Amino acid sequence: MITRSDYGEVSQFIMGKEVNGKVLYSMAVYWVDGLLIDSGPYSVAGEVAKAFQGIPVEKIVNTHHHEDHIGNNRFFQEKGAPVFAHELAVPLINHPSPWVSRLRDYQKLVWEIPPASICSPLGDWVESSRYRFRVIHTPGHSPDHISLLEESSGWLFTGDLFLGEQVKILRSDEDVHLSMASLNKLLDYDFDTIFCCSGRVFDNAKQRMRDKLDWWKELYQQAAGLAEMGYDAAAIRDKLLGEENIIAQITAGDISRLNLIKSFLHYQQV
Numbered sequence: 001m002i003t004r005s006d007y008g009e010v011s012q013f014i015m016g017k018e019v020n021g022k023v024l025y026s027m028a029v030y031w032v033d034g035l036l037i038d039s040g041p042y043s044v045a046g047e048v049a050k051a052f053q054g055i056p057v058e059k060i061v062n063t064h065h066h067e068d069h070i071g072n073n074r075f076f077q078e079k080g081a082p083v084f085a086h087e088l089a090v091p092l093i094n095h096p097s098p099w100v101s102r103l104r105d106y107q108k109l110v111w112e113i114p115p116a117s118i119c120s121p122l123g124d125w126v127e128s129s130r131y132r133f134r135v136i137h138t139p140g141h142s143p144d145h146i147s148l149l150e151e152s153s154g155w156l157f158t159g160d161l162f163l164g165e166q167v168k169i170l171r172s173d174e175d176v177h178l179s180m181a182s183l184n185k186l187l188d189y190d191f192d193t194i195f196c197c198s199g200r201v202f203d204n205a206k207q208r209m210r211d212k213l214d215w216w217k218e219l220y221q222q223a224a225g226l227a228e229m230g231y232d233a234a235a236i237r238d239k240l241l242g243e244e245n246i247i248a249q250i251t252a253g254d255i256s257r258l259n260l261i262k263s264f265l266h267y268q269q270v
């Protein structure tokens with residue numbers, strides 16, 4: 001399934017594999033002025049040509065190398081669009097076979113294996129005909145994660161960094177301390193709207209980002225306090241966040257509340 005919604009000059013394409021009439025774990029890519037920000041999962045490759053009919057894609061930026069963000073790079077590249085990403089993402093996008101072989105079952109089912117594409121490292125800026133996007137390295141969700149800021153319009157494209165104000169779950173390979181540092185870094189800039197790869201678009205965005213950071217800081221303080229009192233990570237999760245939900249089950253624990261607590265306490269022995 002691919003559906004389009006327009007937010008002024010910015011078009012959002014929600015992409016997700018449909019199984020028995022249900023869309024599994026969709027994500028969003030964004031198009032503005034010829035620039036495509038992420039290309040979506042390979043599992044919707046058969047629908048991309050129709051969804052982008054009449055929409056010129058002159059350049060692609062991948063916010064990070066994850067399989068749901070790079071899966072259709074090759075489709076657009078074969079039509080002449082160059083692909084760019086953070087320098088740490090470049091080898092992973094150009095040669096995905098070493099890491100895609102380690103993808104978990106849910107990732108292969110929902111997003112499928114992305115084909116290799118030819119990617120070049122980003123500079124400090126990305127230009128389209130009418131806009132200029134500042135490239136900001138925002139690691140945490142992954143080491144190679146970037147955000148794009150269009151300052152004159154107040155648009156901030158945050159890939160998988162933001163998601164919402166009160167995020168209680170984390171992938172096993174994420175670093176919440178790095179994510180908090182990245183949120184702090186973004187707060188040095190001015191912006192009005194966050195375009196998130198979850199498919200949510202947030203206005204009053206800077207305040208929401210402050211709220212997110214404050215909520216995680218408070219949670220971290222509470223988790224660290226409980227750890228000092230001798231609680232283990234699972235007990236801290238139960239006390240602060242409650243039991244795991246269906247996502248932890250579906251992903252066999254790869255995305256869970258426990259991972260968030262463990263990442264908070266990474267530098268402590270718990």
Ligand SMILES: [Fe+2]
Pocket residue numbers: 064066141160
């Ligand atoms: Fe991701």
